[in-house]
Amino acid sequence: MKIRERILVFGGLALFFFAVTYAFWQEGEAKKIPTPVAKGPGENCVESREYMRENHMLLLNKWRHSSVRDGERIHVTPDGREFEKSLNTCFECHGSRGFCINCHTYAGAKPNCYGCHHEM
């Protein structure tokens, strides 16, 4: 191989290697999922923790839809507890927007709630 070909081939391979292992060179640790800071009594949430971790966005979306469009502002859980459909209801136990932002920044998922809603 001529010297220029050598540089091209190994330069290209180095580029490939760097692109594939890009994440390996980055700083940072895996984050421990922050335990929900619930002010109310323990298992007080509208759904189980497992459900909320994966599906909270769907629940909030449903709340928005049914309260704004259909005027149904009260959420009734399967075991009969009633909640007002409002971010403020969440914040009663979960503090503030900071509770959302924490994980959302880590996961690189931007919630668009706060385009309209503001913190108390």
Added chain:
Amino acid sequence: MKKAVMPLIMVVLLAFVPYVAVQFAGLGFLFGVIIPYVAIVVFIGGFIYRVVDWARSPVPFRIPTTCGQEKSLDWIKPNRLESPSNFWEATGRVLSEVLFFRSLFRNTKAELHNGPKLAYGSSKWLWLAGLAFHWSMLVVVLRHYRFFIAKVPGFVQLLEDVDGFLDITLPALYVTDVILLAAVTFLVIRRFQDVKVRLISLPADYFPLFMILAIALVGVLMRYIVKVDVMSVKDLMVNLVHFNLALPEGIGALFYVHLFLVCVLAMYFPFSKLMHMGGIFMSPTRNLANNSREKRHVNPWNPDSKFRTYAEYEDEFREKMKKANLPVEKK
């Protein structure tokens, strides 16, 4: 048909293995930690091996495929891209191939009509679907860096924002997801639909298509329908890239299906047609300058042989040639 069914069965089986193993046999560590490490080593090692192997193969002759005027005399206009005459022009040609699939744009179709008449026509769909598929797959893969890097890099966030700009569905629909699925589906149907293409299609053509389709379908399923806990997935991935062998609890089995199919694809990659990713840069028919009129390229393993040049020939026979009225170069 069998050529397509076997790969399909293989992909379905491969998808079931991690699902059963994680859900019922508790083999999360194998599928979440060990196999991904093996896969990345095989992928990188295999890829480098293949490229180095190509690089070591001798290319004694200039064999670029051209379809334009070669550079020759000053007053003949050369076609710099179609018949590159130096390194930079050849680079331009390779890049236009890699980035825009330039030669595929020339794709034509041949049809037999009543008569019988053979008709050739323009056929850009393969080019369009191929380009759409490759670019959206690149964006999808780059966007995945958000699972591997603790602090999501700016360019990944930018890609996400642009990709999700429609802001419909929850979480926001990525345009590239739609394009990727549509384009791969087209590429599969293309192989079924035309008899000639069906005839030359092999299991090795269907398998990667089905694998990519399955990976994308499971990914889309996870994002929009059957949610997985993205936080734990990210913990796992960030742990892996820092060689911290801890498996977080509670990741849905569907994720392991996605990950395992990706690992199989990565290990299959260096030994399959997918190596065209490296091969396109290494093809002598594409990356050589067409300059054999300008430069003499000597085959390096030519035996030493004694050549007789015309000048020597003329030196020996000049007088006789003059007598016979043959033209000579030196008087």
